[in-house]
Amino acid sequence: MEIITIESKAFKEIIDQIGILSNYIQSTQANKERNEDNEWVDNYEVCTFLKISERTLQRLRTNGEISFSRIRGRNYYKLSEIRRMLDDKLIRSKKEYLDDLINHHSQTRKQKGKKEK
Numbered sequence: 001m002e003i004i005t006i007e008s009k010a011f012k013e014i015i016d017q018i019g020i021l022s023n024y025i026q027s028t029q030a031n032k033e034r035n036e037d038n039e040w041v042d043n044y045e046v047c048t049f050l051k052i053s054e055r056t057l058q059r060l061r062t063n064g065e066i067s068f069s070r071i072r073g074r075n076y077y078k079l080s081e082i083r084r085m086l087d088d089k090l091i092r093s094k095k096e097y098l099d100d101l102i103n104h105h106s107q108t109r110k111q112k113g114k115k116e117k
Contacts, residue, residue, distance in 0.1 A: 045104065
């Protein structure tokens with residue numbers, strides 16, 4: 001094993017740079033989560049990945065417990081609303097299912113973007 005010696009000033013600069021990188025990574029992650037919350041998903045994605053029935057989703061809409069938009073006869077939900085439903089325990093599902101939904105939606109969106117180019 002080799003021992004490397006550096007001046008304390010250089011060591012402090014390295015620590016400062018690591019701190020800056022850490023802050024950048026944390027802020028990037030926070031921005032990513034905020035951007036994800038503004039994404040829209042449809043009935044199929046919500047039901048499939050959260051493992052709930054269409055009837056459950058319909059009941060939530062009818063009771064006004066979830067906000068949604070209807071475009072050309074299809075219902076869309078913001079991911080922030082789905083996250084809120086899980087946090088408020090309006091549906092019995094797991095956070096891992098929400099992560100799967102977000103990952104699947106992101107991959108699908110990327111693939112559609114590649115096809116359009």
